Amino acid sequence: GQTASAPAETKSQTVELKLAHFFPATHPAEKELVQPWAKAIDTATEGRVKITSYPGQTLLQADAVYDGVVNGIADVGLSCFSYTRGSFPVSEVFELPGIKYANSKAASKVAWEGIKELNPKEVQDTKLMMVFTTGPGDLYTKEPVRALKDLKGLEIRATGLSAKSLAALGAMPVAMAQSEAYEALSKGVVKGNLGPVEVLQGWKQAEVTKYVTFSPFLYNNLFYVTMNLDKWNSLDPKDQKAIEMVNQKFFEEVAMGLWDKQNESALKYAAEKGMEVITLSQEEQNQWISLIKPIQDDFVTQMNQKGESGQEILDKVKNLADQYNKEYQ
Amino acid sequence: MSIFLVGLIGIAIFFGLVIVRMPIAYSMALVGFVGFSYLTSVPASLDMVAKELYNTFTSYSLSVIAMFVWMGFLAYYSGIGTSLYVFAYKMIGHLPGGLAIATQAACAVFGAICGSNTATAATMAAIALPEMDKYNYDKSLSTASIAAGGVLGIMIPPSVIFILYGTATEQSVGTLFMAGIVPGILLTFLNMGMIYLLTLRNPSLGPAGDKSSWRERIQSLRGGLGEALAIFILSVGGLFAGWFTPTEAGAVGAGGILIISLLEKRISWENLKKSLFDTTRTSAMIMLMLAGAVMFGRFMAISRVPSELANWVGSLPLPPFAIMGMILFIYLILGCFIDALALILLTVPIFFPVVVNTLGYDPIWFGVVVVLVVGMGVITPPVGMNVYIIKGIAPEIPLETIFKGVWPFLFTILICLILLMIFPGIATYLPELLKGS
Amino acid sequence: MKQLSHLVKKVSSILDRLAGLCFFSVMLLIVANIVLRTVFNQPILGTYELVGFLTGMGVALALAHCAFQDGHIAVSFIMERLPRKTQSIAAVLVNTASSILWAAAAWSLGKFGQTMKIKGLVSPSAEIPVYPFIYLVAFGLVGLCLVLLFKSLVSFREVLGIDTAKKVTR
Ligand code: NA
Ligand code: NA
Numbered sequence: 001g002q003t004a005s006a007p008a009e010t011k012s013q014t015v016e017l018k019l020a021h022f023f024p025a026t027h028p029a030e031k032e033l034v035q036p037w038a039k040a041i042d043t044a045t046e047g048r049v050k051i052t053s054y055p056g057q058t059l060l061q062a063d064a065v066y067d068g069v070v071n072g073i074a075d076v077g078l079s080c081f082s083y084t085r086g087s088f089p090v091s092e093v094f095e096l097p098g099i100k101y102a103n104s105k106a107a108s109k110v111a112w113e114g115i116k117e118l119n120p121k122e123v124q125d126t127k128l129m130m131v132f133t134t135g136p137g138d139l140y141t142k143e144p145v146r147a148l149k150d151l152k153g154l155e156i157r158a159t160g161l162s163a164k165s166l167a168a169l170g171a172m173p174v175a176m177a178q179s180e181a182y183e184a185l186s187k188g189v190v191k192g193n194l195g196p197v198e199v200l201q202g203w204k205q206a207e208v209t210k211y212v213t214f215s216p217f218l219y220n221n222l223f224y225v226t227m228n229l230d231k232w233n234s235l236d237p238k239d240q241k242a243i244e245m246v247n248q249k250f251f252e253e254v255a256m257g258l259w260d261k262q263n264e265s266a267l268k269y270a271a272e273k274g275m276e277v278i279t280l281s282q283e284e285q286n287q288w289i290s291l292i293k294p295i296q297d298d299f300v301t302q303m304n305q306k307g308e309s310g311q312e313i314l315d316k317v318k319n320l321a322d323q324y325n326k327e328y329q
Numbered sequence: 330m331s332i333f334l335v336g337l338i339g340i341a342i343f344f345g346l347v348i349v350r351m352p353i354a355y356s357m358a359l360v361g362f363v364g365f366s367y368l369t370s371v372p373a374s375l376d377m378v379a380k381e382l383y384n385t386f387t388s389y390s391l392s393v394i395a396m397f398v399w400m401g402f403l404a405y406y407s408g409i410g411t412s413l414y415v416f417a418y419k420m421i422g423h424l425p426g427g428l429a430i431a432t433q434a435a436c437a438v439f440g441a442i443c444g445s446n447t448a449t450a451a452t453m454a455a456i457a458l459p460e461m462d463k464y465n466y467d468k469s470l471s472t473a474s475i476a477a478g479g480v481l482g483i484m485i486p487p488s489v490i491f492i493l494y495g496t497a498t499e500q501s502v503g504t505l506f507m508a509g510i511v512p513g514i515l516l517t518f519l520n521m522g523m524i525y526l527l528t529l530r531n532p533s534l535g536p537a538g539d540k541s542s543w544r545e546r547i548q549s550l551r552g553g554l555g556e557a558l559a560i561f562i563l564s565v566g567g568l569f570a571g572w573f574t575p576t577e578a579g580a581v582g583a584g585g586i587l588i589i590s591l592l593e594k595r596i597s598w599e600n601l602k603k604s605l606f607d608t609t610r611t612s613a614m615i616m617l618m619l620a621g622a623v624m625f626g627r628f629m630a631i632s633r634v635p636s637e638l639a640n641w642v643g644s645l646p647l648p649p650f651a652i653m654g655m656i657l658f659i660y661l662i663l664g665c666f667i668d669a670l671a672l673i674l675l676t677v678p679i680f681f682p683v684v685v686n687t688l689g690y691d692p693i694w695f696g697v698v699v700v701l702v703v704g705m706g707v708i709t710p711p712v713g714m715n716v717y718i719i720k721g722i723a724p725e726i727p728l729e730t731i732f733k734g735v736w737p738f739l740f741t742i743l744i745c746l747i748l749l750m751i752f753p754g755i756a757t758y759l760p761e762l763l764k765g766s
Numbered sequence: 767m768k769q770l771s772h773l774v775k776k777v778s779s780i781l782d783r784l785a786g787l788c789f790f791s792v793m794l795l796i797v798a799n800i801v802l803r804t805v806f807n808q809p810i811l812g813t814y815e816l817v818g819f820l821t822g823m824g825v826a827l828a829l830a831h832c833a834f835q836d837g838h839i840a841v842s843f844i845m846e847r848l849p850r851k852t853q854s855i856a857a858v859l860v861n862t863a864s865s866i867l868w869a870a871a872a873w874s875l876g877k878f879g880q881t882m883k884i885k886g887l888v889s890p891s892a893e894i895p896v897y898p899f900i901y902l903v904a905f906g907l908v909g910l911c912l913v914l915l916f917k918s919l920v921s922f923r924e925v926l927g928i929d930t931a932k933k934v935t936r
Pocket of ligand 2: 664665666667705706707708709710711713714758
């Protein structure tokens with residue numbers, strides 16, 4: 001270990017924590033959330049807890065973050081549950097298609113309150129600091145998608161649950177990394193992408209697509225910030241309390257709306273690039289939602305097989321969604 | 330002991346291991362593992378090693394390397410590679426260094442299909458080395474010029490390095506690709522000029538042959554040039570038509586050559602197996618080395634050697650061009666030890682704000698500059714991925730022979746860098762032109 | 767000793783053959799997927815993930831044979847200037863240290879595989895269980911370890927003067 005250094009009395013008070021995540025160092029997740037949050041914790045604990053961020057996968061690959069925190073490679077980690085499918089079966093409920101979210105604020109609130117209430121076993125081996133989401137994702141395409149028939153056979157980049165939803169809607173999901181999507185869109189290997197519109201600006205995909213179809217029931221992606229349990233338990237209770245306060249504040253004021261802010265700016269950018277925005281009629285939306293209903297049923301069945309009450313979990317999330325969609329219009 | 334010092338000691342131990350003939354891949358992995366253990370804990374480090382091995386080996390984007398390597402060996406064993414070189418020799422074999430010059434052109438053309446420096450170097454080495462050997466080219470020149478030609482793979486679009494840079498800095502990948510074209514062609518010509526000068530001074534490096542008649546030249550068109558052209562058109566055409574992605578292009582190339590070779594009975598069952606086993610050996614070597622480089626990079630990241638160096642330079646009270654010069658120097662030093670992808674991830678987020686926001690340089694221009702300095706890194710000892718790959722394909726050639734031949738090409742990259750500093754338009758003109766229209 | 771040498775060669779080349787098969791399948795899978803996607807509008811679900819799995823298997827299974835052929839690049843020009851005995855001693859140490867490293871890595875991968883088996887980790891789209899592939903990578907590293915231990919043994923016999931190979935095994 002790294003104990004050989006410095007005078008013991010002065011250092012023993014300070015806990016230094018390594019935080020691993022995959023966002024580039026220039027991303028708002030680092031600049032507006034991680035950095036200010038780490039600073040606030042430093043202040044709140046009077047310098048006893050210091051967090052160093054390792055962005056851009058320099059410490060851990062995106063899909064190795066959760067286990068890396070469990071095993072102590074990093075002390076704190078920020079990543080997506082969906083990168084390790086199967087490891088977080090209950091939490092998948094928050095990403096199920098067919099549940100409508102008004103924005104990232106509502107979706108984040110549903111996820112965080114929901115996880116606290118459900119307290120699934122899969123996340124009990126670390127100390128969750130917060131969970132937030134991208135909120136609804138939209139379709140951005142090279143050809144207009146105004147109705148179900150326009151989706152038929154259309155190649156769209158997607159993986160995991162979104163790939164299932166798109167297949168259910170008759171589209172043709174093609175898996176590839178987000179970093180490959182720009183090239184693939186520009187050459188037409190895929191004709192569209194599904195995700196938070198932030199990607200249009202962040203990955204400049206507005207340059208290679210022409211239409212945005214709002215689909216607020218088709219996609220949601222959860223991020224977690226979590227801490228190694230032993231490290232957490234080793235902290236002074238008063239520091240733990242201080243950190244919990246900071247977490248709550250940063251969840252409310254920064255994290256839950258982080259993607260709304262980016263999406264808003266990306267939509268402006270997309271408009272400048274001449275993209276057309278398409279809103280589906282209520283009738284059309286209902287038709288889409290009914291087609292992806294079987295994916296929710298699958299979830300319930302799988303939960304039941306694992307001995308959890310799938311329907312109860314699903315209903316709880318739907319109720320929370322109704323409640324917070326109203327609250328955060 | 331400060332963690333920074335631990336990082337430096339790690340580099341020293343790495344040198345020691347390399348000197349006692351531990352394979353480079355193992356040395357990087359061992360230092361990465363021990364160093365990471367020291368700065369975190371042994372269980373954490375064991376976990377890191379397991380994940381990096383698994384993630385590197387099963388990475389979809391790295392699968393392209395194996396496919397391009399196989400494509401190269403298939404081209405060699407089927408004789409399609411030979412036919413290209415017979416043609417090139419008839420055309421410009423009478424010039425000193427003619428075949429090495431032609432190889433640069435081939436690297437540039439191949440760079441338009443392949444986005445990776447390692448895959449470009451491996452494929453071209455498999456095709457070109459045996460051919461240049463036949464015409465008694467000096468091994469130092471033939472290997473080093475392919476190592477340098479591999480850099481064209483990331484300068485000419487598509488390019489994984491531009492994608493990574495664009496991702497880390499939120500720049501348009503399309504614009505970066507545009508910006509790489511002219512510097513890529515410039516570097517190709519600079520390398521060609523360097524080869525010409527080297528062989529002019531010392532003709533034994535690339536002996537000039539007799540001038541061929543146009544009749545002979547036209548005859549040489551037959552051997553398999555049409556096949557090579559067909560594969561090229563299929564690959565580039567398919568990329569532009571949107572049939573497949575650059576990552577899939579390797580498999581298309583390998584499959585294309587295989588089908589043509591089987592149809593024309595160009596390849597025996599024995600040679601087909603050979604091509605495949607050369608591919609397994611080369612891929613295992615490259616991928617273990619990449620995994621080792623990632624582990625070493627993880628250790629470097631938590632030792633904070635790269636970031637402290639970067640922060641220090643950014644804070645110096647010097648005029649912009651001097652700071653820029655320092656940054657390039659740091660890239661050159663770090664590039665000696667850290668592989669291309671890790672180098673970008675570790676340094677670009679730190680240097681980018683300094684270069685673009687503080688010093689006011691163009692972000693697209695800086696992207697091209699970064700690719701050039703990374704290009705230097707992949708051919709400099711002790712961690713020079715392109716050089717090791719060529720060594721893996723031609724095991725009988727001593728490493729120092731290749732590294733010795735590399736110096737002139739470091740110089741051409743440097744010239745290209747200086748030209749870019751004086752005339753930023755080399756990178757920025759084409760994207761602006763296309764944006765304006 | 768000769769029999770052992772044959773055995774190691776045989777085992778590593780069998781693994782290498784399997785590796786070749788993996789790379790061959792990668793090519794077939796990617797090409798088939800492109801054709802089905804562009805011509806028939808019917809891509810193969812999970813190609814992206816399968817290509818990763820197959821490549822990983824290919825690389826892992828080829829490691830041992832690559833090491834057997836001295837395919838993992840090393841810098842030898844400094845050692846070559848030293849006396850043969852020193853070279854052999856260094857080779858024993860290097861190969862032993864390396865095999866410990868990769869054995870530790872294989873063990874750690876085994877543990878990782880076991881954890882992922884319990885957690886039920888699957889690939890994102892095709893939902894293929896991931897743990898068998900983690901075990902396979904571990905298996906490939908075990909093969910690499912065996913080759914390295916064999917090489918240590920060869921060098922050790924050279925140190926003792928039992929064998930004298932034409933070239934110092936590294
Ligand atoms: Na390229
Ligand atoms: Na280097």
